[in-house]
Amino acid sequence: MVFSISENVMKLWDAWNVRAFVILSFLAQVFLTLLAPLRKRLGGIWGKCVYxxxxxxxxxxxxxxxxxVGFILSNQLKSPANSGDIQTFWAPFLLLHLGGPDTITSYALEDNEFWIRHFLGLILQVGSTLYVFLMSLPDNKLWLPTLLVLIAGIIKYAERNRSFYLASFDHFGENWVSGEKVAGLHIPEQFKKLEAADLVPSRLEDDAEPSEFFVDSExxxxxxxxAYLFGTIRGPLLGSFLSESQRFTGSAIFGSKEKNCYAKDALLKMEIQLSLLYEALHTKLPVMVxxxxxxxxxxxxxxxxxxxxxxxxxxxxxELEEFDAWLTYGLLIGALTLDFISIILLVFSDWFVIANFHNLGRLRNLGSILKARRWSNKVPxxxxxxxxxxxxxxxxxxxxxxxxxxxxxxxMKVIRCLSFQNFGEDSQYWQGIFKDLEVIQQDVIKNKYPEADVGNFAQxxxxxxxxxxxxxxRGIQGSSLGRGEEDRTICKLISDYMFYLMMREPVMMSAVSSNWEKVLKDTYEETQSILDRSSVSNENDASSKILSAKFEKGENLKMLSTVEESFLTAINNKATIPWKGLRKEWVQKMCYAARRCRPSVHAQQPSKGGQLLTFIWLCMTNFTMAYQRSPYNY
Known part of the structure; x- marks a missing residue:
């Protein structure tokens, strides 16, 4: 039996296929223009759905x-009289749509690497649209507006291909040395302003006080x-190293004159760095400015x-059907509206503000720009x-x-167990993490930091x-007064975050999770054998059962095999434990994982809402420039 389509359906399809797809194409542009900028700020379950x-x-x-465009060309070849000039006029709009909105050029870094493929697509699509236009001549009464939109479409598509080219790693890495041009963002002029403001010394006296040369919190x-730090991190992103002079300059840039603002300013600078990285890799901003x-x-x-x-x-x-006339006006006005929206978003972007700092800086109203949220501020x-x-x-x-x-x-089980913790520059978490990061990074550089065994890292x-x-x-308090509760909260945050990364972000943890699946399976089966003996309804009961199996029943558990017996005994007896030392151990593990994650994987995270592990890696990278002249010892 052969399935046949009725003649009425075929007529309806022939009459409305081009119109329907033109409308869908325009709606897709509206959606991407408005929602694509939210990518770097999306977090939580609903954020992943929108993503x-x-x-x-x-x-x-x-x-x-x-x-x-293929439908329009097919209609022209089958029945030129019925296709009309109006469909020929719509063809360049599709080329305009292929140029994409300014707020998103690539979805992932891999899209940028195929810039040659996109360039060939530009040639083919322009050729097809031009062929549609030439076939309508010389009787096309709408030849002038069609030609104008065709030129606009070629410009838009060329801008997108230029963005792909600049964002590809081969070309993103050209002239990466700090102080040189970075894809349209002129770092030298901005850095000269720092020198002119006496924020960075031309030379450092041996007996000078380091804190005198750190930037303020304005x-x-x-x-x-x-902006300067963005120029320097491109080297580590591409596997290059910084010279000693660049490291010193970075110390003055990454540091802060005020000790109380050091951690807060450092996080804010890293947020802007990653925001600039996102704009450079996934938008048209470097081309537009x-x-x-x-x-x-x-x-x-x-x-x-x-x-x-x-x-x-x-x-x-x-003579034109009323619906086609309104649709055409909608495409024209819509194209203008989307361009104006893109320009407004451009003006409020970090890239535009820094590239035009010499003009905007006079307004002295940059405080509101710093308050903008640049990542999800959520830790899974x-x-x-x-x-x-x-x-x-x-x-x-x-x-x-x-x-x-x-x-x-x-x-589904992971979604049931998953939660998100708010995290920001004013949160109680960052201050403690930042202090440990600075100490650990100094120890790493001085070879005092013991490297973990990759084979035992998962266990x-x-x-x-x-x-x-x-x-x-068990409600165990810390051995130190005052900051015990804060240290315990930080330990909880990092502990649950690292377990999430091992479970749900295997790409970021691939270098340290070689035997993770076996470790998790063995530990899970052992835990289930303990919990199945009785009804356990919450985490507190489960914790009591695990400790009971370890101490009261004296079972030889595979889990907790790397933990000192005295530490487990203290937990079972509800004795005080050193939460501050435990916090530092967690930060060390986070640093170890961040350093072994490929830089290209870190570069992908700003387009996915951001990851705390990427901030840890970036902070250590900036500290590498600043370790010799750190003004504060915690």
Missing amino acids: MLIWLVYLLADWIAGLT PDSILQAA SKAGCVSRILNLSCVLGALFSFSLVKKHY QLNFITYSVKDHPNWLKSLATFLPLRNLLEA SLLDLHIVTELSIQ
């Missing part, structure tokens, strides 16, 4: 635009400092305005004991194995994670 939706629309946008100083970019944008807007004006004149003498939290308690029933696991849907069931991390949770569930 996946952006990915889907990003993939469909190019496919819809290219397919619609908004203009922080913005310029972040250049002189050539300004000229192309003015030319683009002029062409679209000219097309709107000429179409309104020609329409009076041209996943706990092993919670993960063990909230297990699925055996019948559901058997059903999932039979279908098979074990991966889906596992993902020791999971054991330390369980120990931290057991201590918290």
Whole structure:
């Protein structure tokens, strides 16, 4: 039996396929223009849902635009009289859409590496659209607005390809040395302003006080400092090293004159660094802020305005269906509106503010710019004991194995256990982490920091994670007064975060998680054998059962094998434990994982809402420049 489509359906398809796809293409541009900038600020479960939706629309946008040009060309070849000049006029709009919104060029770093493929796509799409236009001549009454939009579309598409080219790692790394031009952002002029303001000395006297040469906490100083630091981190991102002079200069830039603001200013500078990195890799901002970019944008807007004006004149003498007329006006006005929205977003971007600092700085109203949120400010939290308690029933696991849907069931379980902790420059977490980071990084550089054994890292991390949770569930206080509660909170944050990374971010932890699956499986099965003996409804009960199996029943558990017996005894007896030392141990493990994560993986994180581990890596990178002249010893 052959399935046949009715003649009425075919007629409806032929009449509306181009119109429907043109509308879909435009709606995709609206969606990406408005929601793509939220990528670097999205967090939580709903943030991940929006992130996946952006990915889907990003993939469909190019496919819809290219397919619609094919429909128009097919209609012209089948029945030129019926296709009309109006469809020919719509073809350049699809080229304009293929140029994409200014707020997103690439979804992932891999898109930038295929800039040659995108360049070939530019040639093919421009050729197809030009062929559609030439086929409509010489009888095309809308030739002038069509030509103007065609020019605007070529400019837009060329800007996107230029952005791909600049963001590819081969070209992003050209002339990476600090003080040179960085993809349209002129670092030298900005750095000279720092020198002119006596923020950076031309030379350092041996007996000089280091704190005299650190930048202050004013908004203009922080913005310029972040711009310079952005130029320096491109080397470590590409596997290069900094000279000693660059390290010293970085110390003056990354530091702060005021001790109380040192940690806060450091985090803010890193947020701006990562924001600039996101804008350089995933948007058209580096192209738009250049002189050539300004000229192309003015030319683009002029062409679209000219097309709107000429179409309104020609329409009076041209028979056109009312729906097609309104759709065409919507495309023209929509293109102008999206461009103006992009310009507004550009003006409030870090890249534009720094590139035009000599003009905007006079306004002395940069404080509000620093308050903008540049990442999700959320740290994912996943706990092993919670993960063990909230297990699925055996019948559901058997059903999932039979279908098979074990991966889906596992993902649902993780979502049930997953939570997010707010994190920011004013939070109680960063101050303590930053102090330990500075001390640890100095020890690393002086070769006083013992490297962990990669083979035992997964086991020791999971054991330390369980120990931290057991201590918290038992309500154990710290041995030091005053900061004990704060240290315990920081330990809880890092512990649950590191377990989340091992479970859900294997790319970031691949260098230190070689035997993670086996360690997790053995520990999970052992935990379930303990918890299945009785009804356990919460984490506190589970913690008591684990300690009971260890001490009261004297079982030889595989879990906690790397933990000292005296430490476990203190937990079981609810004795005080040194939370400050435990905090430093957690920060050490986080530093170890951050240093072994590939820089290219860190570079991907700003487009995914950001990761605390990336901030740790960036902080250590900046400290590498600053270790010789650190003004404060904690």
